[in-house]
Amino acid sequence: MFRGVGRRTALTVLVSLTASLLAACGSGSDAGGDLTAEPVTLRFSWWGADDRHKRTQQVIEMFQKKHPNITIKGEFKEWNGYWDSLATTMAANDAPDIMQMDELYIASYAERGALLDLNESKKHLDTSNFDQKALATGAVDGKQYGLPVGLGMYSIMVNTDLLAKYNIPVPDDTKWSWDDLKKIGEQVSKAGGGQVFGVQSPGINDAAGLSIRARQQGKAMFDAEGKVVLPQEIARDYWQYILDLAKSGIAPSPSVTIEKASAGLNQSATATNTAAFGLWWNTQLTALTAASGAKLKLLRLPGETQGKAHGAYYKPSMFWSVSARSKHPAEAAAFVSFLANDEEAAKILLTERGVPANMKIREAIAGQLKETDKAAKEYLDTVPVSDPPRITPNGASTLDTILKRHTEDVLFGRTTPDAAAASFIKEVQAEVDAAK
């Protein structure tokens, strides 16, 4: 008898403990409710380099001054570590409240239910100054899982100092072709005598180069349903091009190419002045100019006038997303709104995360931009584009690593461009199917 009572008491205590714990968990606000006056701590994580950390920290302090009850804890990492840690913290139900999100991963996280539909916090998050097309890039199935931060465009960056040194004129980029790039690259490599190369090989770190080739032919990597529709010939020609660059010495040897690409921006051939042409995001102009110390210029992509459509498009450089499990979604949304709409904040952040997607902010900071930032903005404002591709579907967030492995296989002669193309398409499709 006594034991029975003892057990029941224990059970009661346990139940009430659990209940109070649950209640404690549930004390957060809901996404559409009012902002609390209670002290709140939000975690905010992003990837990037030192310059970004400094600017972001300043903006966090500005926000905290306006909202003394809200503390924002910034967490930052480099790109690879960022995604590893996001995957593990999500699994542990310990994800940051606000996170910097990428196009590659947004569908994977959204479709697994990890992200908040920002429309639920419309009350705190002003999106009125965003172009609808730009907003749509952060939506999956009509739900706004990410607010685009900045826009970027793929471009060819040319080192004009190197060209001047070798007496090679800067090419006319309004109607140049991929073959023209090869030809001028060959001239540079010849003049460079094994120290300086014409082109830094694309296709190592991301799939955008391949996507652009497909778009110029009026094709795409994925269709609206997320099925892989990339024609095999386009992928084959893409890898054949890269292989030709390596074989003819227009690009450095494969092992050097792979090593430089993995070592990060500061060790890239463009940053170390060892290649005259490279495929980069236009917004990386400032960082690369600083790293190389040379004069760099943004050129339009080759092949834009020979094909059926413009390969170029506005790519949201990143998004602000809020965790679906955040205990304070309203406050998190308010912070995102501050990042996206506050002019003072924008004057610190400038174009470091891309040319602002918020049109009003873009104009507000125009006067403060450095020469290279201005060039990046001008590129975005003037170069013709077509509609952006579908965002990377759920399951295909490994797209870039699959592409890189195939590029390596081709460069080191372990497979032919044709076999690589077939294998790549098959593997990406399998990834998309597996996530369903």
Place this chain on the structure above:
Amino acid sequence: MSALDELRQLRHGSVQVRKRDNKAAFWFLAPWFAGLVFITVGPVLASFGLGFTKYNLIQPPKFIGFDNFVRIFSDERLHNALRVTFTYVLVSVPLQLACALGVALLLDRGMRGLAFYRSAFYLPSLLGSSVAIAVLWTQVFGAEGLLNRVLGFFGVEGKGWISDPDTALSTLIVLNVWTFGSPMIIFLAGLRQIPAVYYEAASIDGASRWSQFWRITLPLLSPILFFNLVLQIIHAFQSFTQAFVVSGGTGGPSDSTMFYTLYLYQQGFSRFDMGYASALAWFLLLIIAAFTAINFWAAKFWVFYDD
């Protein structure tokens, strides 16, 4: 009691445990034991369950029976990872033990500054699996690294050793061989246990140093060699950090440094397929268990216990 004596006694079941010692030991072990149960055993058991599910880390796991285990047999990239891992284990462990034994024999002859040399050779194995050393490795074997500078001195043109799939794995094998310190220390302890009278008797009989090594040192050291072999094989199968850092987490170039553990990690945390990753973890356990069993069986033929 020396390690060697203890090994002998364990083998003959002659270790007498005193009860009081036992109790004290329990209290000293308790914190470790609690950690083992809650931090290791729990998740290990959970991973067994997850091996039978489709689990993307966020949504609740879905039971799918043996699908994950069946997939192991058709997954070509996994088979490549197995090839890479086996090559790594079967090449680097014997080389590492040979180095360890060689250096231990040299040091055992007694020299001035022995303590210094012992520490100097031991140091790499403390650092070997650290991120710092893996980063250092990329500096040594990079296109503009130390190795190529040395080669350039002799007029040989190098390449990016780590970023070429033909040589990337070799650099990791060299890294593992370089960390021979901990088996070396164990060998040294073993060498000290061999009674000097054997050598004295042998040299009076005119045995050369070479035959002394083969007929006295090696047989008497074989239990230690066996111990090192088992431990280092298990250790090598579990290698992860070196490949992760050197390849930037990709296992590249061309999957040439794709260790089993790295592949498992990618399945779990890049592809969000924790069910398959769990199945792979258990499969690795089977592989290591099989290797260890073979080792113990083979030991009957070459390990000599001096009773």
